[in-house]
Amino acid sequence: xxxxxxxLLGVNHKTTPIEIREKMAxxxxxxxPLTALKNIPGCRECYLLSTCxxxxxxxxxxxxVEVEEEIITFLFGGSVSPEDCRQYLYMHYDEDxxxxxxxxxxxxxxxxxxxxxxLGQLKEAYRYAAQFDCTGPLLNKFLHKSFxxxxxxxxxxxxxxxxxxxxxxxxxxxxxxxxxxxGKKVMLIGAGEMAELAAEHLVGxxxxxxxxxxxxxxxxxxxxxxxxxxxxxxDELAQQLELVDIVISSTGATxxxxxxQDVKSVMRAxxxxxxxxxxxxxxxxxDPKLIDIDNVYLYxxxxxxxxxxxxxxxxxxxxxxAVRIVxxxxxxxxxxxxxxxxxxxxxxxxxxxxxxxxLELDRSLARMPHVNGADRKTLxxxxxxxxxxxxxxxxxxxxSESCTGRDNSxxxxxxxxxxxxxxxxxxxK
Numbered sequence: 108x109x110x111x112x113x114x115l116l117g118v119n120h121k122t123t124p125i126e127i128r129e130k131m132a133x134x135x136x137x138x139x140p141l142t143a144l145k146n147i148p149g150c151r152e153c154y155l156l157s158t159c160x161x162x163x164x165x166x167x168x169x170x171x172v173e174v175e176e177e178i179i180t181f182l183f184g185g186s187v188s189p190e191d192c193r194q195y196l197y198m199h200y201d202e203d204x205x206x207x208x209x210x211x212x213x214x215x216x217x218x219x220x221x222x223x224x225x226l227g228q229l230k231e232a233y234r235y236a237a238q239f240d241c242t243g244p245l246l247n248k249f250l251h252k253s254f255x256x257x258x259x260x261x262x263x264x265x266x267x268x269x270x271x272x273x274x275x276x277x278x279x280x281x282x283x284x285x286x287x288x289x290g291k292k293v294m295l296i297g298a299g300e301m302a303e304l305a306a307e308h309l310v311g312x313x314x315x316x317x318x319x320x321x322x323x324x325x326x327x328x329x330x331x332x333x334x335x336x337x338x339x340x341x342d343e344l345a346q347q348l349e350l351v352d353i354v355i356s357s358t359g360a361t362x363x364x365x366x367x368q369d370v371k372s373v374m375r376a377x378x379x380x381x382x383x384x385x386x387x388x389x390x391x392x393x394d395p396k397l398i399d400i401d402n403v404y405l406y407x408x409x410x411x412x413x414x415x416x417x418x419x420x421x422x423x424x425x426x427x428x429a430v431r432i433v434x435x436x437x438x439x440x441x442x443x444x445x446x447x448x449x450x451x452x453x454x455x456x457x458x459x460x461x462x463x464x465x466l467e468l469d470r471s472l473a474r475m476p477h478v479n480g481a482d483r484k485t486l487x488x489x490x491x492x493x494x495x496x497x498x499x500x501x502x503x504x505x506x507s508e509s510c511t512g513r514d515n516s517x518x519x520x521x522x523x524x525x526x527x528x529x530x531x532x533x534x535x536k
Contacts, residue, residue, distance in 0.1 A: 303330065
């Protein structure tokens with residue numbers, strides 16, 4: 108393992124514009140690109156992560172082999188001129204690669220810090236890499252560790268607990284009002300994208316049903332189908348207001364579509380049962396005076412934006428704790444990884460000294476036929492103790508930070524191997 112290195116190479120939303128990312132030839136599944144990557148000479152193990160925001164390649168490179176240029180060509184697939192590739196690219200080796208992957212897994216390198224989706228994408232990519240026999244002992248250990256780091260960040264920080272999107276902020280406010288959203292009924296008015304996203308979040312929280320009202324009934328039917336809901340015309344709004352608990356409005360209307368008086372009369376029919384209005388339209392769909400009615404809760408886009416900004420600030424504070432966890436786990440993994448580099452040398456050194464000791468003991472005992480069983484065991488213990496004393500200082504050095512640290516560690520291990528002639532088959536005969 109001396110000389111073996113971890114290489115992480117990729118592009119993401121920070122380094123590379125979308126018009127470049129979407130041209131990269133890695134969007135049609137994992138089997139073909141993983142097979143091609145695995146066949147690059149010098150790639151001992153490999154892994155590929157491809158999402159809408161990033162494409163990253165993780166490779167264990169054989170000692171003394173240079174694979175960077177070939178992997179860069181593979182990554183861009185001719186979509187970018189060779190001289191332009193490096194301006195979009197980042198490359199990390201060994202400890203820096205470890206830290207980068209841990210940051211990605213913990214969603215600290217995401218467009219939205221704290222989002223949970225990236226961990227699922229990492230795990231899915233790992234399933235493909237394992238399926239096509241691309242990973243080995245080192246990447247298996249490394250990737251599983253990245254998953255546990257992400258879990259630790261989620262457990263020990265609140266990085267994922269605060270809403271940082273308009274749609275999710277609406278859901279959090281609904282939860283504060285109703286406590287549990289299971290069994291609640293939702294109405295979407297219009298078909299705006301943020302309203303759809305909010306409905307998706309609400310369905311994820313277990314709401315009982317979704318009804319969609321839209322000026323174009325065909326569009327309402329299509330959207331309702333997504334949520335296993337029903338569609339109504341805009342003329343049925345008043346009737347539906349008597350039945351639902353949450354209303355999300357996002358139309359293109361130029362004026363108000365629900366007025367204070369409309370809701371006031373509905374509340375009598377509802378027997379003042381609470382109703383939550385979310386107005387995501389610009390200009391507003393809902394009368395700001397709705398808030399004056401008892402048991403009516405109204406939030407508009409500015410209210411939700413304020414919640415998002417507060418929550419982003421909270422996430423930033425939690426991100427500081429998360430980065431500390433990543434740094435700590437990086438140090439621990441790097442110590443293990445550096446220790447792996449000297450393991451073969453430790454094994455070979457022990458084997459050589461033990462072989463020499465056994466050989467010399469056997470030679471001596473062959474000339475001493477009078478030695479009984481008890482004396483033989485005493486001699487064996489003595490020779491074993493001498494071997495251990497001889498090995499003590501070299502093994503302490505091999506395991507020490509001065510040997511396994513980042514500076515010239517490969518060269519130091521090679522000196523030990525040369526000093527004890529561990530690569531020439533000399534067993535002391």
